Structures are given as structure tokens and as C-alpha cells.
Amino acid sequence: GAVVSQHPSWVICKSGTSVKIECRSLDFQATTMFWYRQFPKQSLMLMATSNEGSKATYEQGVEKDKFLINHASLTLSTLTVTSAHPEDSSFYICSARDLGKLPQHFGDGTRLSIL
Amino acid sequence: GQQLNQSPQSMFIQEGEDVSMNCTSSSIFNTWLWYKQDPGEGPVLLIALYKAGELTSNGRLTAQFGITRKDSFLNISASIPSDVGIYFCAGPRGSQGNLIFGKGTKLSVKP
Numbered sequence: 001g002a003v004v005s006q007h008p009s010w011v012i013c014k015s016g017t018s019v020k021i022e023c024r025s026l027d028f029q030a031t032t033m034f035w036y037r038q039f040p041k042q043s044l045m046l047m048a049t050s051n052e053g054s055k056a057t058y059e060q061g062v063e064k065d066k067f068l069i070n071h072a073s074l075t076l077s078t079l080t081v082t083s084a085h086p087e088d089s090s091f092y093i094c095s096a097r098d099l100g101k102l103p104q105h106f107g108d109g110t111r112l113s114i115l
Numbered sequence: 116g117q118q119l120n121q122s123p124q125s126m127f128i129q130e131g132e133d134v135s136m137n138c139t140s141s142s143i144f145n146t147w148l149w150y151k152q153d154p155g156e157g158p159v160l161l162i163a164l165y166k167a168g169e170l171t172s173n174g175r176l177t178a179q180f181g182i183t184r185k186d187s188f189l190n191i192s193a194s195i196p197s198d199v200g201i202y203f204c205a206g207p208r209g210s211q212g213n214l215i216f217g218k219g220t221k222l223s224v225k226p
Contacts, residue, residue, distance in 0.1 A: 044216050046214070091155075095157075103160050104160075105160065106159070
């Protein structure tokens with residue numbers, strides 16, 4: 001089945017640090033990848049849609065300069081949280097769609113804790 | 116905007132019992148997806164429904180796409196402890212396949 005790998009799984013860092021999270025589709029090509037944020041006991045909220053070779057589309061209220069997304073290949077998208085602060089602490093999850101197929105397949109998430 | 120109303124919010128059941136949860140929307144969806152999320156992990160796709168009236172099974176799980184296209188339900192038969200987790204319904208929004216999610220149903224199974 002479709003596998004999405006997300007790395008790292010856990011990050012703890014100081015306030016002001018920039019953190020990069022990688023999302024890879026391992027056995028399929030993904031023209032579109034999605035980045036979600038999930039706060040404790042809440043549902044997943046879409047942050048942005050990442051398209052290979054073009055600029056990401058951000059949801060309303062998500063700062064594009066704060067959450068930098070790069071989708072340079074059909075199997076890799078990265079999310080960089082720039083100058084992270086404690087309020088950015090959350091569970092970040094990526095997903096990817098196989099070409100022409102609807103269901104998204106999710107990575108295992110990255111737990112980001114900013115001290 | 117589009118919203119998915121999922122119920123119940125949580126369930127506490129005895130091992131072996133059957134479970135039913137549902138998802139409704141004020142607008143039509145052409146696809147319904149059911150995911151399960153274990154603590155600290157990403158959601159895993161359980162069942163995808165593409166056609167109104169469709170009834171699809173995956174082991175002990177059965178899901179149906181309502182004929183009005185505004186609702187779906189998920190049933191779990193003969194629950195076991197590993198069924199514990201949060202179950203989300205989801206539907207596509209937009210041309211790129213963006214998903215919106217229900218708020219989830221947290222299932223607890225007592226051995």
C-alpha cells in the first residue's frame with residue numbers, strides 16, 4: 001500500500017529556532033502533498049497544500065512566511081517552521097495523494113515542542 | 116463553509132460489542148473517507164466510499180455512503196481492545212482533493 005514517511009517524529013528545541021520537517025512518499029509519486037496541524041484533542045486542520053514545482057497554497061490564517069513549504073520533487077515536500085515559538089508547539093502531519101487517486105495517505109506526524 | 120458533524124464524540128464499550136458512529140454534512144460530498152488515528156500517529160485510511168448508497172466492508176468494519184450524499188456511517192462489529200483510537204470521517208473540499216475532517220469519535224474498549 002501507499003506509504004508516506006515523515007521525519008523527524010519528535011523535535012524539542014528552543015524558542016527562535018527554525019525547524020524543518022520532511023514528508024516523503026515512498027512507493028508512489030505525489031504531485032500534491034498536504035500539511036496539517038493538530039492540537040491536543042482536536043481534529044486535523046489543513047495548513048497548506050503543496051504542489052510539486054509550484055508555490056504552496058495556504059489556508060486562511062496560516063502565515064506563509066512563518067511556515068515555509070518546498071515541494072521540489074514528486075516524492076518530497078518539506079515544511080520549515082521559522083523562528084518557532086511556544087505557540088507553534090503542535091503535532092504536524094503531512095499527507096500525499098497518488099497521481100489521479102483521491103484518498104490521502106498520512107505520515108506518522110511530527111511532535112514539535114518549543115521551549 | 117462545509118462542515119462535517121461527527122457523532123458521538125466518545126464511546127466507552129465492552130469488548131465484543133458492536134459500535135456505530137456517523138457523520139453528517141449540510142452540503143453534498145462525492146466521497147466519504149473514514150480514518151483511524153492512534154495516539155501520536157498519523158491517521159490511517161480504513162474505508163473509502165465513492166458512490167451514493169455504497170456499502171463497503173473492511174474486515175469487521177463496514178461503512179455506508181448515504182443516498183442523500185450528506186451522511187455516512189461506520190460500524191465496527193465485535194470490538195476488540197486494539198480498536199481503541201479516534202475515528203475521523205473526512206470529505207474532499209476543492210479541486211486538489213483537500214480534505215475536511217469531522218471532529219472525531221474517540222473509542223474506548225474495556226476488555
